[in-house]
Amino acid sequence: MDSSIVSKIEKSRTYAEQKERVTITTLQASFDGNHNTYQITYDEAGWDCQCHYFDTRGVCSHTMALERILEGMLVQREKPATKV
Numbered sequence: 001m002d003s004s005i006v007s008k009i010e011k012s013r014t015y016a017e018q019k020e021r022v023t024i025t026t027l028q029a030s031f032d033g034n035h036n037t038y039q040i041t042y043d044e045a046g047w048d049c050q051c052h053y054f055d056t057r058g059v060c061s062h063t064m065a066l067e068r069i070l071e072g073m074l075v076q077r078e079k080p081a082t083k084v
């Protein structure tokens with residue numbers, strides 16, 4: 001390995017501990033729930049999940065779990081109004 005890649009690897013380790021450097025603006029994910037696998041997206045419109053609960057509430061355990069995993073890395077957006 002040449003010396004430049006070694007220094008890049010070292011820098012990446014430092015960066016990886018500084019999550020605040022990263023802002024996730026869009027995301028597409030597949031989430032293995034207990035009953036099904038759901039496709040989840042995150043973009044200018046906020047979260048979207050295929051599950052029925054999200055359909056009715058605009059939030060679900062899958063999007064909340066991803067919010068926890070990505071804490072501090074997501075663009076701050078207004079929470080969607082809760083649909084009843």
Ligand SMILES: [Zn+2]
Binds near residue numbers: 052061
């Ligand atoms: Zn969901």
